[in-house]
Amino acid sequence: MSTRDVVLVGASAGGVESLREFVAGLPADLPATVLVVLHVPASGTGALAAILDRCTPLPVRAAVPGEVLPRSTVLVATPDRHLMLTDDHVTLSAGPHENGHRPSIDTLFRSAARAVGPRAIGVVLSGTLDDGSAGLVALRARGGVGVVQEPSDAIYAAMPLNAIAAADPEHVLPLAEIPALLGKLVRETAPEAPAGTGTELDAEIAEAGFDLGVMAGDDHPGTPSGFSCPDCAGVLWRIEDHGFLRFRCRVGHAWSAESLLHEQSAALDRALWMALRSLEERSALNRELGRRAEESGRRISATRFDERAAETAEAAHLIRHLLVGRERDDTATPRPGEPDERSGVAG
Numbered sequence: 001m002s003t004r005d006v007v008l009v010g011a012s013a014g015g016v017e018s019l020r021e022f023v024a025g026l027p028a029d030l031p032a033t034v035l036v037v038l039h040v041p042a043s044g045t046g047a048l049a050a051i052l053d054r055c056t057p058l059p060v061r062a063a064v065p066g067e068v069l070p071r072s073t074v075l076v077a078t079p080d081r082h083l084m085l086t087d088d089h090v091t092l093s094a095g096p097h098e099n100g101h102r103p104s105i106d107t108l109f110r111s112a113a114r115a116v117g118p119r120a121i122g123v124v125l126s127g128t129l130d131d132g133s134a135g136l137v138a139l140r141a142r143g144g145v146g147v148v149q150e151p152s153d154a155i156y157a158a159m160p161l162n163a164i165a166a167a168d169p170e171h172v173l174p175l176a177e178i179p180a181l182l183g184k185l186v187r188e189t190a191p192e193a194p195a196g197t198g199t200e201l202d203a204e205i206a207e208a209g210f211d212l213g214v215m216a217g218d219d220h221p222g223t224p225s226g227f228s229c230p231d232c233a234g235v236l237w238r239i240e241d242h243g244f245l246r247f248r249c250r251v252g253h254a255w256s257a258e259s260l261l262h263e264q265s266a267a268l269d270r271a272l273w274m275a276l277r278s279l280e281e282r283s284a285l286n287r288e289l290g291r292r293a294e295e296s297g298r299r300i301s302a303t304r305f306d307e308r309a310a311e312t313a314e315a316a317h318l319i320r321h322l323l324v325g326r327e328r329d330d331t332a333t334p335r336p337g338e339p340d341e342r343s344g345v346a347g
Contacts (some may be wrong), residue, residue, distance in 0.1 A: 002190045005032040006069065006085070006120045007182055008112055010105030010135070012039040012127025014155030016048070018175060022057045022125065023074060025179030028057035032121075032186040033069040035085075037077045037108050039101045039131065044079035052076065065092040077103035084111035093210040094120055097231060097261040099131050106254070107208045109135025109189035114201055117144030117193040118162045121185055123178065125149045127159030130258040133166035137199060137244045140167050143193050145185060147178060161257065166244045167193075184195060207252035221248060229253050230263040244272070272323055279316035283309045 009167060011018050015038045026034070038048055046062060052074060054061035063075040063083050067090050074088065076084035082103050083191050084091040091111070098104035105124075109132065112120045120138045124132040126149065146169025151157035153174040164172060199222040222239035229236050229249035236247040236255065248254045253262070290305030 002119050003031065004119055004185050004188050004190050005071070006116050006123050007032050007034045007123065007186065007284040008110060008120055008139070009034060009036045009125065010109065010122045010127075010132040010159075011026075011037075012129075012131055012156070012159060013031050013103070013126040014037070014126035016051065017155060018125040019048070022123075022178060023052050023056035023058065023060065023166070023174055025176065026056055026058055026074075027183050028072070028178070028181065028188060030058060030072050032182075033071060034058070034074040035063070035077075035083060035090075035108060035112075036074060037083055037101070037103045037105045039105070039127070040079050042080035042102065044147055047084035049074075049076040063090045063092065065090060077108070078089065079103075084108060084109045084205070084209060085115040085204060086111070086209075091209060093209045096249075096254065097228055098208070098254040099129070099256055100231070100263065101131065101189050104208075104254075105132040106135035106138075106256075110138045110201065111205050112209065113138040113142040114205055115143060116144075117123050118190040120144040121147060121182065123147045123149075124159055124163040125175065128156050128157045128263055129158055130256050131158055131168070133162045133203055134244055134246050134254075136167040136169065136239060140169070141194070141242055143191055145170055147173075147181065147185075149178065190311045204248065204254070204291075207248070208254075220250065227260065230267060232254070232262070236260075269323070270324075272319055276316055276319045276323065277321065279312050283312040283316060286312060 007342045009022065019036060019038060049060050049062045058072055058074050060074040061075060062078050069088050078092065080102055082093040082095055084093055085108060098106050109122050120139055122136045122144055124136060140146050146167050148163045148169045150173055151160040154160050163169065173181065173341060203221055220237045222237035225236050225238040225247060227236045227247065228234065231253040232251060234251060236249050236251040239246050239248060244255045246255060247260055286305045286309035290302045290309060293302035293305055
């Protein structure tokens with residue numbers, strides 16, 4: 001019988017500190033492979049493995065494509081590549097971003113759900129928004145175990161809060177207690193995988209793995225929505241995954257509802273700042289043309305340019321006022337999933 005010998009760990013904001021504490025508590029004889037995804041920029045140095053290696057008796061190194069999962073070892077995702085599992089082998093993919101990330105926590109969890117199913121334990125640590133929630137939902141649906149850091153114990157509580165709400169994990173506890181729990185779970189016998197792999201799950205994993213045949217096909221998970229992809233402006237397909245709402249476009253970019261909302265807000269801010277810049281430039285040019293017309297004695301033209309400058313300046317003032325209001329709202333409103341001190345209710 002198989003044991004739960006694959007541990008998947010995802011972290012985002014506050015993740016370096018959390019991961020250092022996490023690996024420091026792991027026993028040297030842990031009979032499992034630990035795979036770690038920390039959301040890092042594509043230009044990152046890939047120093048995480050070296051940082052964690054100084055904190056734990058287990059060897060820590062960057063994942064190598066094609067290698068068989070090594071026991072008692074921590075494998076870390078490299079910048080700008082998804083860390084995935086195919087059977088008992090590691091895969092690195094330059095596939096589409098998920099929630100704007102590559103590597104992506106959800107991509108690792110989802111691929112492990114299909115590859116090893118009940119043998120996997122998914123661990124969600126500190127972070128913002130709801131990264132990891134969709135992957136943990138998929139993992140639990142395939143018989144894997146969910147472990148989430150106690151939100152009040154996390155540096156950033158949103159990721160744990162959202163993972164708890166979406167996936168109803170078996171274990172929620174402080175970070176300091178998670179390594180000891182894993183020491184017990186990895187020695188348990190894994191149950192049989194639920195019947196059926198799910199064609200939608202297979203298709204999404206193939207897209208994340210940059211399978212061009214699947215990406216070019218006409219079959220897409222979910223149903224078309226009225227939203228566009230922030231990454232490529234293509235149509236997003238709406239996916240209801242065990243009650244968790246998320247989206248994926250034709251070429252494979254994936255978004256949770258929270259992350260899509262966050263990106264739409266950022267896009268709106270960029271558009272407003274561009275509009276403000278254009279209006280300020282138009283007002284300045286009208287003022288200059290009005291001054292030149294006045295100097296050359298063309299008073300009617302000067303008046304017309306001055307009126308346009310005033311109208312444009314007023315429009316710019318309205319947008320500036322809107323931007324200031326949005327900044328105040330962002331300061332007063334908690335991040336998604338974080339406690340609202342004004343009401344005691346999660347935002």
